[in-house]
Amino acid sequence: MRGLRGRAWLALLAMVVLFAAGCGGRDDNENEGSPGVTDDEIKLGGSYPFSGPASAYKNIAAGAKAYFSFVNDSGGVDGRKIRFITLDDAYEPARAVQNARRLVEEEKVFALFNTLGTPNNLAIWDYLNEQKVPQLFVATGASDWGEDVDAHPYTIGWQPDYVTEAQTYADYLKREKPRAKVAALYQNDAFGEDLLGGFEEAIEGSGIEVVAKESYEVTDPTITSQIRQLASSGADTFLNITTPKFSALAIATIAKSDWRPLHILNNVGASKTLVLTPVGLDNAKGIVSTNYFKDPEDPQWKDDPALLEYRAAMEKYAPRANPNDTFHIFGWASAQTMVEALKGMEEPTREALMESVRSLSLEQPILLPGVEVGTGEGDGYPIEAMQMIEFNGDYWELKGDVVEAKR
């Protein structure tokens, strides 16, 4: 019996070796030019949390898709139609890795565009840069994307990074409240640390002081005790570094207490539809934040051509979507940058695309006047300006001037 089994194993091993020798590695038939581009099509890929706890962000994909459809129906990019293939990662890095492999190896996309989330993009950036596949305009404000362009030449961010945002708040306080005592609530992850760290750095040497800080985990059910701690610190300014669900919780908790600080809410949580409406608009009056694109509910843009175009297209291509949801505009506007980058290619290759991406100078009318999309050699931060906004009980009102990031 033992001998028989031994022989069986040997036979199996022999078969494997023969098989491996016969098949060998896979042939790598590299076609001419880059994959994902034909004469009439450009394939792009993206990974989003369509399911799971972060699925609110899927509207970004819907906004981007609406813009691509709009461009396709008006002739595409140099006659090429854009096909945007999106996969679900449920906000899990492991699934983002597999999605990236699937998009590159199976779907053979030309480039990845706008994949969502800091951990998910960090999980795939080594792989994409090894494969020399562009990872463009990622939907995260982490400062990683522009910090070391040499190490990851195929990766670029899009929105103002969290450090830029933190500087904007610091500037605002220096002007309006130079002796502010700040209590900060922050999400205990890369996003929270980026923004809080940026803020602390920006207020160094000023009269502003962080007197208390409390963190929370994304899995926490409430943040009541953190808010109570912060309120008892005697701070007169509240820096609210949270994602939408917790932004809403923080606003509601403060409304019920007798703490009335100047409330600075980070851009991520400043969605009227997702955050302010559910907790009651009255409770949100006076909150300040930042923005860099036009708010569709601000009456001064009622007849703005960029927003009219956006609304009409959303009605046509995403009729069930709420155009006032800022995630839709975010997706729409970053898709605009993507299309402009494609138009700027001298030839349809990934290298030419990266060259175009690294030499952008765009005025996108959906962005606030004075906010531009600009890159250069080694510049991984396309948008580097923001403007303060204040909620007036009805919509976010623009305040002051556009603030450029200092690097």
Next chain:
Amino acid sequence: MSRERKLRLGGYGLLLLAAIAIPFLFGPYRVGQFTLVLAFAVAVLGLNLLVGYGGQISLGHGAFFALGAYTSAILIEKADFPHLATVPAAGAVCFAAGLLLGLPAVRIRGLYLALLTLGVAMAFPQLIKRFDSLTEGTQGLNVSRPETPSWVPLADDQFLYLLTLLLTVPMFVLATNMVRGRIGRALVAMRESELAAKAMGVDLARLKSGAFAISALYAGVGGALYVFSIGFVAPESFTLTISFAFLAAIVVGGLATIGGAVFGALFIEFVPVYASDVSEALAGVIYGAVLIAFMYGARGGVMGLMHRLGRRIAATPAGRKSVATPAAGAHHEAVGRS
């Protein structure tokens, strides 16, 4: 050799052959998915030893999986260990951690044990963040993948798959030997009745903490293999979802079966992906519906179904058709998890 035994051996042989053929039949992305299936299978097998055979409950195996993954990742990236050397290290660290968790498990039972292990799974991602000098905290760690030696005429994904398979097979052989022998009998006895097991001379305390330790070792090895395949670890990779996925996997594959781990792993890797291909909005619903369908239609999991099929074939005299009596199937169902 009984006919059933022949069938079973033949089945395992075929499974192994199929496993070896996979990297030559599919493209790199698919092969990558199957590599991950192997990593999951090892962890699921470990959980099945504990839950299926031993009748203990653990909602926290994602934590051991994460511990193994981080052990491997840190050794590779921070201490320049060769990839293969990190596998036993991950196993050993998790063995020790499992032993520690097994200590209270000796006294705690049922729901309380479930909550204890749930607590571990919930706390672990926070621990990763606390020790950020080692783990890089929320930034996560990018880990280089094992390099294909130049003399191997295989693509990277094919090599990685076969390497993972080479590490997976012994884990399965080991588990098979374990459950066939004294330990397996003691585990099942403990599951059926602790009192009776004790009366027969089973040292429950040792058995329980041992079962936790071995089971954690399997999860740790699975975690290390996962790192080879994914090449990235972050606290977000190891939320409660993964602990629950392992539980779903042992049930879908078949409680107290060895081969079930493979089917369970296939389930947790492929069903969510296909579910979101069918409809992104309904992904969770489809996953849940498939799980419920299993509970109603095949309580013994995939292995239960295969056993029934195998018995039918074995019971059929060669060359003659026969109708298997429904009673025979029902009987097997009742015996259930054997």
